[in-house]
Amino acid sequence: MARADVEAILKKISINDGGALCYEEKQFLIKNEVPAFQNLEFKKILNNGANGITFIVFHKYLKIEQLVKLYFITDDKIEIKAIEETKKNSSVKLGDTIARVYDSGKLLFPVHVYYSIMELVENSLTLKDYLKVRTSFISALKEISSSEIMLEKNSLFDIILQEGVNLCIYFLRDISYLIKYKIRHGDLNPGNIMIGGSILTDNLSDLIDKYNKVKKNKKCIPVEFEKIKQEILCYKNIFYNEVFVGEIRQNRLQVKLIDLGTSHVNPSTVEKTNQRDSWFIFSTIRDILAPIFEELSIDFHDYFYLKQVGQSHVKKLEYNFKLEEYSELRDYYESNLCPSVQFHVENGKLDLSTLSIDKKCSIIKQWSTHNSFSDELDILIQEYMNSPLSTVSKVDDIIVKILIEEGEIFNNLQILPHKLQFKLVSKELMFESSTQYNGQIPYQMLSYEMFKFVAVTNLLLGLIFHQGNLNSLEDQSNPIYRDLASIINYNNVSSVEDVSHRFFISEIFDYKFYETGSILLNLNKEKKLWSNNILIDFDSYINDFIQAVELVK
Structure with missing residues (x-):
């Protein structure tokens, strides 16, 4: 549905005094005019989007909160998509990484809807709400303890920042399960990520609200206001045995995905779904880690070889590598095909204009003799060989197609960095059959890189919060240095013979971390x-992190 259609439906939806859901003030009914959802008390809308509206409900007999999603059926395509999406969200193989659907059905009055009933983590909130509460909490801590430095030994902020790192890994664990079973979510927005067991409890959230109201209205006895401040400051004493600074281990913390979409049902496509998933994985990690980067005054984006494309809030992430230095060849690129050929490079792109047509024809003949290509490309080459006359554009087109098939250039003639040319690295969705440059980052590749990035961030934070500095990184025998090197270098290889099958073990990471790493890496x-x-440019990130920490002291 279009956003305007959703907005129009929201205006017609209401919850009556008894907790029954109504549409245009008429209660939803099943067959024989029996009220629907008799065992459920509707509480509030949790999230809404193009696929439907999700509510938090209370089961009157089980005494638990659940989720109910309504799909408003306006045509057959939406109904098919709703049914497929419900099946996807009921999958048992995804374990505890999704809010699983337990029931579904169809209602015809007062409007045609398809519904699904899902589990809900107790006392949970969406990532969207979590980030809002956390921002208010950190602001309150800064105001109450203005002399505190966020990134220092025994910092007042260490637990809340550590929980953010834990959230990133547990979120990536959910993504790793999707990758393992070749599933794409399609709508990983912050409203579809549920967080339970956080230190941002309802009590703490209420306390922060009370603090902000008193501060705004200035109508409170100073002693009472001071009491509120002290209660906020005591949060560390309450959660010190739940969150372990420098360690990814938080037993009560849960992250679950809701609303898995249907990338194979029109008008969705795998390409569109990948674009959305990649963007939300990137932006979710960025937003969760934002307080750290804001405190250090360094830009999260600076350490990623990518660019954001598009005007909408959901960007397309494309490869944006620094131009490789072909120092031994100057401005030439040497192909990996047999026999090897040197090509001129202009602004990082293949330039065939410096070669004569006879030289190009010779290249095609030699390559076709010594290399194997796809049937489609072989046919094209044979047609060319049998043709007495060939234009320059025809010859250029064949050379370009060969290099694209071999994974040496993109469709826009941009030469791939050598590391990306390794056949060992999956390049799903990197190329398209069209002549347009694709270059979008597969969500699997981004998840691999993000996992390492978050793990490195955890180690750096742990050193600051425990030691007050990063001097241990100068000692290669130090366990933290070894962990850092192990994370960055794990399976950073060029051949299958060098691949490791055993992830390193460190006591500062829990089973969820290792489960995620074993799937992604x-x-x-x-x-x-x-x-x-x-x-990711890990060297620049670590060096800038170290320098920035020194500056904020």
Whole structure:
């Protein structure tokens, strides 16, 4: 549905005094005019989007909160999509990473809807709400303890920042399960990510609201206001045995995905779904870690070889690598095909204009003799060989198609960095059959890179909060240095013979961390790696982090 259609429906939806859901003030009915959802008390709208509206409800007999999603059926396509989406969200193989659907059905009055009933983590909130509450909490802590430095030994902020790192890993664990079973979500927006067991409890949230109201109205006895401040400051004493600074381990913390979409049902496509998933994975990690980067005054985006494309809030992430230095060849690129050929490079792109047509024809003949290509490309080459006359554009087109098929250039003639040319690295969705440059980052590759990035961030934060500095990184025998090197270098290889199948073990990471790493960093079912430290400049990140910490002291 279009956004305008959703807005129009929202105006017609209401919840009566008894907790019954109504449409244009008429209660939803099943057959024989029996009221629908008799066991449920509707509380509020949790989220809404193009696929439908999700409500938080209370089961009157089980005494638990659940989720109910309504799909408003306006045509057959929407109904098919609703049914497929419900099946997807009922999958048991995704374990505890999704809010699973337990029941579904269809209602015809007062309007045609399809519904599904899902589990809800007790006392949970969406990531969207979590980030709002956390922002208010951090602001309150800064105001109450204005002399406190956020990134220092025994910081007042250490637990809340550590929970953010834990959230990132547990979120990536959910994504890793999707990757494992070749599922795309399609709408990983902050409203579809549920968080339970956080230190931002309802009590703490209420306390923050009370603090902000008193501060705004200035109508409170100073002693009472001071009491509120002290209660906020005591949060560390309450959660010190639940969140372990420098360690990814938080037993009560849960992250579940809701509303898995249907990328295979029109008008959705795998390409569109990947674009959305990649963007939301990137932006979710960025937003959760934002307080750290804001405090250090360094830009999260600076350490990623990518660019954001598009005007909408959901961007397309494309590869944006620094131009490789072909120092031994100057401005030339040497192909990996046999025999090897040197091509001129102009602004990072293949330039065939410096070669004569005879030279190009010779290249095609030699390559066709010594290399194997797809049937489609072989036919094209044979047609060319049998043709007495060929235009320059025809010859250029064949050379370009060969190099694209071999994964050496993009469709826009941009030369791939050598690390990305490794056949060991999966390049799903990197190329399209069209002549347009695709270059969008597969969500699997991004997840691999983000996992390492968050793990490195955890180690850096742990050193600051425990030692007050990052001097341990100068000692290669230090366990933290070894952990850092192990994370960055794990399966950063170029050949299958060098691939490791055993992830390193460290006591500062829990089973969820290792479960995630084993899926994202090891060979996939196609015996390829999802990435190879391609998207992130770890050296610059660590160096800038160290320098920024010194500046904020």
